[in-house]
Amino acid sequence: MHPPSPRLVVLLTAALTLGLTACSVEESGSASPTAGTPDDTADGSTDPAAGTAADDPDADATSDPQGGFPVTVDSDSGEVTIQARPERIVSLSPSATEILFAIGAGDQVIAADQFSTYPAEAPTTDLSGFDPNVEAIVAYEPDLVVIATDANDLVASLGELDIPVLAQEAPVDVEAGYDLVAGLGQATGQVDGTAELVATMRAEMEEALASAADAEGVRVYHELDDTFFSASSASFIGSIYSALGAVNVADEADTEGTGYPQLTEEAVIEANPQLIVVTDQGASTAEDVAARPGWDAVDAVRTGSIVSVDADIASRWGPRLPQLVTSLAEAITEAAVPAGR
Numbered sequence: 561m562h563p564p565s566p567r568l569v570v571l572l573t574a575a576l577t578l579g580l581t582a583c584s585v586e587e588s589g590s591a592s593p594t595a596g597t598p599d600d601t602a603d604g605s606t607d608p609a610a611g612t613a614a615d616d617p618d619a620d621a622t623s624d625p626q627g628g629f630p631v632t633v634d635s636d637s638g639e640v641t642i643q644a645r646p647e648r649i650v651s652l653s654p655s656a657t658e659i660l661f662a663i664g665a666g667d668q669v670i671a672a673d674q675f676s677t678y679p680a681e682a683p684t685t686d687l688s689g690f691d692p693n694v695e696a697i698v699a700y701e702p703d704l705v706v707i708a709t710d711a712n713d714l715v716a717s718l719g720e721l722d723i724p725v726l727a728q729e730a731p732v733d734v735e736a737g738y739d740l741v742a743g744l745g746q747a748t749g750q751v752d753g754t755a756e757l758v759a760t761m762r763a764e765m766e767e768a769l770a771s772a773a774d775a776e777g778v779r780v781y782h783e784l785d786d787t788f789f790s791a792s793s794a795s796f797i798g799s800i801y802s803a804l805g806a807v808n809v810a811d812e813a814d815t816e817g818t819g820y821p822q823l824t825e826e827a828v829i830e831a832n833p834q835l836i837v838v839t840d841q842g843a844s845t846a847e848d849v850a851a852r853p854g855w856d857a858v859d860a861v862r863t864g865s866i867v868s869v870d871a872d873i874a875s876r877w878g879p880r881l882p883q884l885v886t887s888l889a890e891a892i893t894e895a896a897v898p899a900g901r
Contacts, residue, residue, distance in 0.1 A: 660706070709727070734881075761879065775806075775889075804892055
């Protein structure tokens with residue numbers, strides 16, 4: 561098991577510190593001398609009229625209950641400094657949208673792109689992450705925009721308007737995915753929710769991976785479309801197969817390490833995968849694959865080891881990933897010793 565990344569260590573430490581502070585306050589019956597003090601005025605004096613957090617029932621909605629801002633967060637487009645806890649987030653990344661809701665930042669999201677279809681309560685709009693429109697985004701008056709790729713130079717355009725943009729490309733493996741979650745937790749002030757989500761995902765992932773311990777060496781072909789593009793071990797989904805101990809038949813074709821090589825039909829047949837995985841939004845169904853001329857000689861076709869997975873989960877890093885890993889682990893285990901063999 562990989563050790564937590566420095567970013568996760570920071571978040572976990574912050575979460576622990578907050579928890580210990582809360583316990584200390586509860587046990588003593590009073591807060592520290594500095595807790596709940598009113599804001600200082602511009603001349604350095606204390607303004608009695610400012611009141612305390614306890615006096616304001618709406619304080620949690622505007623204050624930063626989970627960490628100190630400003631914070632500086634690593635982004636694929638460079639470090640991003642966020643001055644205050646964002647309360648008007650626009651997410652142009654379906655993965656980010658799902659994570660934001662899972663860590664407790666859902667109420668901070670005011671708009672999401674057209675493909676942010678999960679969870680159901682996500683405020684999906686016609687905004688596009690592939691062809692973003694600056695004016696349409698700015699109309700939502702965001703204090704943070706989260707993107708997957710910097711299309712149309714969005715980072716620079718919004719930067720000119722002093723709107724911070726957090727760019728998070730798709731992770732290359734599971735550990736990088738945890739870093740992605742950690743970045744969103746830092747940016748939104750949701751330290752506790754992030755630590756809890758990562759801990760839960762790690763536990764569920766370890767359980768799923770352990771369930772396929774006896775299936776090592778199973779040959780897998782993950783088909784992305786009917787022109788035989790596949791996902792090698794250099795891709796995120798490919799890293800899952802590696803973690804499960806499978807042999808990815810696309811690796812030999814990925815000489816440049818792109819993660820998504822195109823195979824030939826002959827190469828797939830010759831590789832003789834024991835498990836074939838397609839997605840529910842792909843051009844071919846499991847039945848289509850089984851009916852291809854010449855594929856009846858492939859082990860996966862002969863044994864019926866062709867499975868269809870949810871394309872949204874398979875193509876997005878997010879809280880539902882353990883579900884995918886569990887289903888793949890089951891499929892790989894069954895392919896190792898198919899029924900009737």
